[in-house]
Structures are given as C-alpha cells and as structure tokens.
Amino acid sequence: MQSPLTDPPLRKATWFKSDEQFQLLYPLAMQKLARRHWTSLAITKMVSKFVTPSSGVKVLDIGSGVGKFCLASAYHEPSSHFFGIEQREDLVAHANTAKDILGLQNAHFIHGNFTQLDFSQYDHFYFYNAFYEHLTDTDKIDNNITFSTALYNYYNRYLYKKLDAMPAGTRLATFHTLEDRVPPGYYLAESHVGTLLKFWIKT
Numbered sequence: 156m157q158s159p160l161t162d163p164p165l166r167k168a169t170w171f172k173s174d175e176q177f178q179l180l181y182p183l184a185m186q187k188l189a190r191r192h193w194t195s196l197a198i199t200k201m202v203s204k205f206v207t208p209s210s211g212v213k214v215l216d217i218g219s220g221v222g223k224f225c226l227a228s229a230y231h232e233p234s235s236h237f238f239g240i241e242q243r244e245d246l247v248a249h250a251n252t253a254k255d256i257l258g259l260q261n262a263h264f265i266h267g268n269f270t271q272l273d274f275s276q277y278d279h280f281y282f283y284n285a286f287y288e289h290l291t292d293t294d295k296i297d298n299n300i301t302f303s304t305a306l307y308n309y310y311n312r313y314l315y316k317k318l319d320a321m322p323a324g325t326r327l328a329t330f331h332t333l334e335d336r337v338p339p340g341y342y343l344a345e346s347h348v349g350t351l352l353k354f355w356i357k358t
C-alpha cells in the first residue's frame with residue numbers, strides 16, 4: 156500500500172480499492188478510529204447509489220467525521236454533490252486534506268452543528284448514528300466536546316423534525332440507527348447487512 160506523504164501521486168481509483176488503502180489518506184490517529192466510526196467503502200457504495208436517484212442531487216451526511224462517506228460517494232457518483240456537516244473542526248480539516256489529495260470537486264465540508272443547517276438546501280440524507288457518543292463511556296472519538304443524555308435526546312428530536320419537514324421523494328439512508336428515529340412519513344424501501352443499513356423514502 157502507498158502513502159500520500161511518502162510516495163508519488165496515485166491514480167484516484169487506487170485510493171478506493173480497499174478501506175486499508177483509503178485510510179492512508181489520514182494520520183494514524185484517524186486511521187485507528189475507522190473501524191468503529193467511519194463508514195466502510197462497501198457500505199458507502201450502496202448508500203451513494205440509493206441517495207442519488209437522479210443526477211445533480213445534493214446529499215447531506217449528518218455528522219461527516221473525516222469525510223470518508225462524502226469523498227467515496229463523490230468518487231462513485233461524480234454528477235452529484237455530497238456535503239458533510241461536522242462539529243469537530245480537526246475532523247473537517249482532515250476531510251479537506253483528503254479531498255485535496257483526491258482532487259474531488261463535488262465533496263464539500265462544513266464545520267458546525269447540523270442544527271445550524273437549512274435542510275431544504277439538500278435533496279437526500281445519510282445518517283450513521285452520529286449522536287451515539289453521548290450514551291457510551293467507551294468508543295468516543297475524543298473528549299473535546301460536551302457529552303450528555305440531554306443533548307442526545309435534543310439532537311434526535313431536532314433531526315426527526317427536520318426530516319419530517321422534507322418533501323415527498325426525499326431519500327434517507329440510516330446505518331446502525333433505531334427505526335423510531337425516522338418519522339413515520341418515510342417508508343422502509345430496503346434493508347441490508349441484516350437490518351443495520353436501511354433505505355427510506357418519504358411519501
């Protein structure tokens with residue numbers, strides 16, 4: 156495997172050949188978080204296909220981490236745009252560094268809280284259980300944010316309302332997320348990986 160820091164530039168496709176190769180876009184500390192916190196390339200490929208039913212759509216990853224989902228989706232679906240909102244500034248910086256190495260123009264990273272975003276600017280959504288860290292003492296990305304059950308409940312309620320307000324036809328992919336986090340206006344179109352990965356469409 157090659158590293159972006161020590162070897163000559165790779166063909167873009169090479170980075171997407173395996174999760175191990177892709178992780179070399181990031182520092183070691185970020186690589187170590189991958190198995191627990193970042194979506195695998197195989198899952199991303201399935202999700203990116205589902206959330207791009209037509210070309211030119213805008214997809215939001217709610218809690219985008221180091222940008223793995225957005226970057227791999229941008230590679231596989233070049234006619235759509237993938238936006239990531241992430242509360243941790245250092246993760247956004249890692250996402251932008253990887254984006255520059257990959258030279259992908261259709262991935263975009265925003266530093267902030269998802270509650271600040273106008274969801275009507277996006278067509279479809281991906282959600283990988285972003286608030287789970289508030290409930291566990293292990294497996295945290297870092298200790299640089301405030302954790303609380305109250306925040307967990309607040310974010311879940313807020314996201315529910317935002318998704319509920321989206322128009323018919325909105326697509327949502329959830330990974331490792333309880334069904335009752337999704338408003339009843341969305342029907343379950345497909346389940347994969349047991350039932351860990353779910354594809355929803357608003358009626």
Ligand SMILES: C[S@@+](CC[C@H](N)C(=O)[O-])C[C@H]1O[C@@H](n2cnc3c(N)ncnc32)[C@H](O)[C@@H]1O
Binds near residue numbers: 194218222223243
């Ligand atoms: C499980 S990781 C998923 C990362 C990425 N979506 C992926 O699949 O590779 C969840 C991310 O959501 C971020 N996050 C959690 N709550 C957030 C909030 N209220 N606003 C923005 N980002 C948030 C966390 O900092 C973390 O990086």
